[in-house]
Structure formats: C-alpha cells, structure tokens
Amino acid sequence: xxxxxxxxxLGTRPQFIKSAPLIKELLSRRSRVSLTLVHSxxxxxxEMSSVFFSELELPRPAFNLHVGSGTHAxxxxxxMLHLERFMKKSKPDIVIVPGDTNTTLxxxxxxxxxxxxxxxxxxxxxxxxxxMPEEINRRLTDHxxxxxxxxxxxxxxxxxxxxxxxxxxxxxxxxxxxMQMALPSVIRAEEDLLRAMQLKEQNYVxxxxxRPSNVDKPTRLREIVLSxxxxxxxxxxxxxxxxxxxxxxxxxxxxxxxxxxxxRIISPQGYIETIxxxxxxxxxxxxxxxxxxEAFLLRRPCITLRSTTEWPETLTGKANRxxxxxxxxxxxxxxxxxxSIRHKRFxxxxxxxxxxxxxxxxxxxxxxx
Numbered sequence: 001x002x003x004x005x006x007x008x009x010l011g012t013r014p015q016f017i018k019s020a021p022l023i024k025e026l027l028s029r030r031s032r033v034s035l036t037l038v039h040s041x042x043x044x045x046x047e048m049s050s051v052f053f054s055e056l057e058l059p060r061p062a063f064n065l066h067v068g069s070g071t072h073a074x075x076x077x078x079x080m081l082h083l084e085r086f087m088k089k090s091k092p093d094i095v096i097v098p099g100d101t102n103t104t105l106x107x108x109x110x111x112x113x114x115x116x117x118x119x120x121x122x123x124x125x126x127x128x129x130x131x132m133p134e135e136i137n138r139r140l141t142d143h144x145x146x147x148x149x150x151x152x153x154x155x156x157x158x159x160x161x162x163x164x165x166x167x168x169x170x171x172x173x174x175x176x177x178x179m180q181m182a183l184p185s186v187i188r189a190e191e192d193l194l195r196a197m198q199l200k201e202q203n204y205v206x207x208x209x210x211r212p213s214n215v216d217k218p219t220r221l222r223e224i225v226l227s228x229x230x231x232x233x234x235x236x237x238x239x240x241x242x243x244x245x246x247x248x249x250x251x252x253x254x255x256x257x258x259x260x261x262x263x264r265i266i267s268p269q270g271y272i273e274t275i276x277x278x279x280x281x282x283x284x285x286x287x288x289x290x291x292x293x294e295a296f297l298l299r300r301p302c303i304t305l306r307s308t309t310e311w312p313e314t315l316t317g318k319a320n321r322x323x324x325x326x327x328x329x330x331x332x333x334x335x336x337x338x339x340s341i342r343h344k345r346f347x348x349x350x351x352x353x354x355x356x357x358x359x360x361x362x363x364x365x366x367x368x369x
Contacts, residue, residue: 002368003032003033003034003368004032004033004034004093004094004363004364004367004368005033005034005036005090005091005092005093005094006026006033006034006035006036006092006093006094006095006096006119006363007035007036007038007087007090007092007094007095007096007111008022008023008026008035008036008037008038008095008096008097008098009038009040009083009095009096009097009103009104009107010037010038010039010040010098010099010103011039011040011041011042011065011067011079011101011102011103012042012099012101012103014099014101014288014289014290015098015099015101015103015104016053016056016058017056017175017178017271017290018098018099018121018122018173018174018175018178018290019098019121019174020056020058020178020181021174021177021178021181021355021356022096022098022121022174022177022355022356022359022360023035023037023058023059024057024058024181024356025356025357025359025360026360026363027059031360031364032364032368033360033363033364036062036090036092037058037059037060037061037062038061038062038063038064038065038083038086038107039061039063039064039065040064040065040067040075040079040103040106040107041064041065041066041067041068042067042075042079042101042102042103055270055271055272056178056271063086065078065079065082065083067079067082067103072102072133075102075103075106076102076105076106077106079102079103079106079107079110080106080109080110083106083107083110083111084110084113084114087110087111087114087116088114092116093116093117093367094116094117094118094119094147094363094367095107095108095110095111095116095117095118095119096118096119096121097111097118097119097120097121097141097145098120098121098122098174099121099122099138100122100125100134100135100137100138100141101134101137102133102137104120104137104138104141105136105137105140105141108120108140108141108144108145109140109144112144112145117146117147117367118141118144118145118146118147119145119146119147119148119149119359119363120141120142120145120147120148120149121149121174121359122138122149122151122155122173122174123138123141123142123145123148123149123150123151123155123159123168124142124148124150124151124152124154124155124156124157124158124159124168125138125151125155125158125289125310125311126138126139126155126158126310127308127309127310128308129306129307129308131213132211132213134289134310135310138310142159142162142164143162143164145167146167147167147169147362147363147366148164148167148168148169149169149171149355149359149362150168150169150170150171151171151172151173151174151175151350151351151355152170152173152313152349152350152351153170153349154312154313154349156168156170169358169359169362171351171355171358171359171362172350172351172352172353172354172355172358173293173350173351173355174355174356174359175290175293175294175297175350176297176348176350176351176352176353176355177353177354177355177356178271179275179294179297179298180353182271182272182275183275185272186272186275186276186279189272189273189276190276190279190280193273193276193277194276194280197238197264197266199236199238199277199280201280202280202281202282203235203236203282204235204236204237204238204281204282205231205235205236205237205238205281205282205283205284205285205333205337206238206240206277206278206281206283206284206285206286207228207237207238207239207240207284207285207286208239208240208242208284208285208286208287208288208291209224209242209245209285209286209287209305210242210244210245210287210288211287211288211306213287213306214287214305215244215245215248215249216248218248218251218252220326221248221249221252222252223326223327224305224326224329225249225252227326227327227329227330228263228329229261229263230330231263231329231330231333232261232262232263233261233262235262235282235337236262236263236264237261237262237263237264238264238266238277238281239263239264239265239266240266240267240268240269240274240277241265241266241267241268242268243268249265275294275298278291278294278295278298278300279298279300281300282301282336282337283300283301283302283303283333283336283337283339284300284301284302284303285302285303285305285329285333286302286303286304286305287304287305287306289309289310289311292304292309292311292314292320293311293314293350295314295319295320296311296313296314296316296319296320296346296350297348297350299319299346301318301319301320301321301336301337301339302314302319302320302321302336303320303321303323303329303332303333303336304320304321304322304323305323305324305326305329306322306324307322307324308322309322313349313350316346316349317346318339319346321335321336
C-alpha cells in the first residue's frame with residue numbers, strides 16, 4: 001500500500017510533549033507514514049524549545065520558520081506566509097497540527113486554503129471562554145480540519161454538538177502516552193532531583209503561571225505574588241518561571257525579594273524534571289491546561305487560577321479546583337494539602353496510553369488507498 005506523506009507543524013513546549021509519542025510511532029518501522037517535522041519557532045528560548053527535542057529524543061525538525069515573538073496577528077500571519085511556500089513545494093497528503101497555539105491555527109488555515117487535509121491532534125476541547133486566544137484557535141482549527149482526534153469522550157461530544165461527528169475519532173490522549181513513556185526516567189531521576197533542590201516529598205507547593213490574564217497586569221501579578229509569599233512563610237514554594245512571566249516580574253523584582261520566605265523562583269525545567277517535581281509535590285497551583293491534566297494523572301491535588309477549564313474531567317473528586325480571586329490562593333492551597341487523593345480510584349478519562357498507535361492506524365487507513 002502507498003505510504004502517507006504527513007507534515008507535522010509544532011512550535012511550543014506543550015506541542016513538543018504531546019507530539020513526542022506520536023512522532024516516535026510515525027517514525028517506527030511498522031509505520032506506513034513518511035513524516036516531516038516543521039518547527040514554527042513560536043517558542044525559541046532554549047529552555048522552552050531545543051531542550052525538549054534532546055530530552056524527548058526527537059529528531060530535529062527539517063525546517064525552522066524562526067517566527068519568534070510578536071502579537072497574535074504577527075505570529076499567525078508570519079507562520080502562514082512561510083508555511084504556504086513550504087507546503088506548495090512539499091505537497092503533503094495531510095498536515096497534522098497539535099494543540100491550540102497560534103502555530104496550530106496558522107498551519108491549519110494555510111493547509112485548508114491550499115486544499116490539503118488537516119488532522120487536529122487534541123481536538124474538541126472547549127473552555128467556553130472566548131477571551132482566551134487558545135479557545136479561538138482550537139475552535140477555528142476544528143472547523144477547518146478533516147480529521148479530528150478527540151482525546152476524551154467530552155471532547156468527542158463537543159465535536160458532535162458542533163456538527164463535526166463525521167470527522168471525529170475518539171483516540172485517547174497522547175499526553176498519557178508521553179507520561180507513560182517518561183515515567184521510568186522520572187522514577188530514576190526524582191530522588192537525586194529532590195536532594196539537589198533540598199526538597200522533601202509532599203512538602204512543597206509547585207507553581208506555574210504564564211497566561212496573560214494572570215501575568216500581564218501588574219496589579220494582578222502583584223496580588224498573586226503576595227499570596228505566594230504568604231504561603232512561603234509556612235512551606236516551600238517552587239516556582240519554575242516561564243520566560244513570559246519572568247519578563248513581567250522584572251518590574252516587581254525588588255518587591256519579590258523582600259521577605260519572600262521559602263519561595264524559590266527557578267528556571268524552566270525539562271519534561272522529566274517537571275513531572276518529577278509534580279509527582280512529589282503536596283499540591284500544584286497553575287493556569288496551564290496540561291499541568292491540570294498531569295496533576296490528575298499523578299493524583300496530585302491541583303488549584304487552577306482560572307474561572308474555566310478545557311479539561312472538566314480533572315474536576316472529578318475535587319482533584320482540581322478552579323479559583324479566580326488570587327486572594328483565595330492561601331486558603332485553597334491549605335485545603336488542597338489536606339486532601340488525600342493519591343489513592344482515590346478515579347476512572348481515567350484520558351485513555352490507556354495507546355492513543356498514538358490509534359492515530360497512526362487512522363492516518364494509514366484514511367489516506368493510503
């Protein structure tokens with residue numbers, strides 16, 4: 001049977017992680033898919049980009065568009081212009097776009113306009129919050145895709161309700177595949193990591209923040225930092241800082257240094273280190289969609305500093321709690337630390353770790369005849 005020529009376009013840290021097991025599956029000997037990787041360059045900081053290719057043992061992309069930073073319109077338009085030229089030359093059978101970033105939307109629109117088929121990895125997610133750029137990106141991408149890989153039954157239902165059932169396939173979540181792939185390395189690394197950071201298991205709070213709604217307004221960010229400093233008087237707060245957040249915090253540097261107690265602001269961590277820190281934390285405070293899900297899979301209580309989530313499955317059994325008022329952070333963390341969800345029996349709505357295999361077979365069946 002004929003081989004399938006697929007182009008996978010990615011450009012941000014979450015996309016590298018969720019795509020890693022699929023890339024390995026498509027490059028395996030059993031695959032009938034010829035895969036070309038394109039990096040948009042949306043994340044270009046080595047801590048958020050190149051480190052993940054080496055850590056996840058991914059092949060270097062065939063092309064890097066080097067889009068860099070800029071407004072949403074600039075990033076999207078620049079990626080589209082570069083990709084249009086590349087797609088005309090390479091003429092892939094299908095363009096695979098993971099997630100919900102500007103890279104995702106730009107690649108999907110460019111491919112659809114060129115008459116190419118689009119496959120959306122992690123399709124059907126909905127938070128209902130149209131002020132989030134990610135919500136706009138994922139909705140528009142779904143509606144110009146011809147194959148929609150839904151990670152959960154909720155996502156599949158969302159696609160059905162929007163008239164996209166014929167294009168939707170329930171596959172499970174490739175993030176489960178990625179975590180299962182990484183756990184042996186995490187288990188080998190975690191003891192040394194905790195020792196090096198002078199941390200004790202379930203005796204610290206892990207914090208990640210990067211969304212504009214939390215970090216772009218100085219008043220909002222100052223309130224969050226104030227809450228974290230209150231927590232750090234009683235327990236260690238580990239805060240791997242996203243480049244975006246680091247930039248915003250520069251104006252608060254002197255404020256942060258004063259009486260910050262046990263708050264440790266550290267550089268962004270690789271995937272193995274991040275999962276190790278998450279696995280051993282007492283609880284997690286985040287505004288990341290991926291971190292909510294990873295916390296759920298590892299049975300760590302999570303507080304999400306948002307009013308909505310695209311992963312409602314994580315709210316099961318109080319495993320995840322949404323809050324908007326940053327003044328509630330200390331009380332929410334105290335409550336989360338008192339929860340014992342590690343041994344609770346939740347059904348796993350995210351799949352069995354074989355999503356990448358299913359997606360490979362679907363691509364082969366749909367396109368190779």
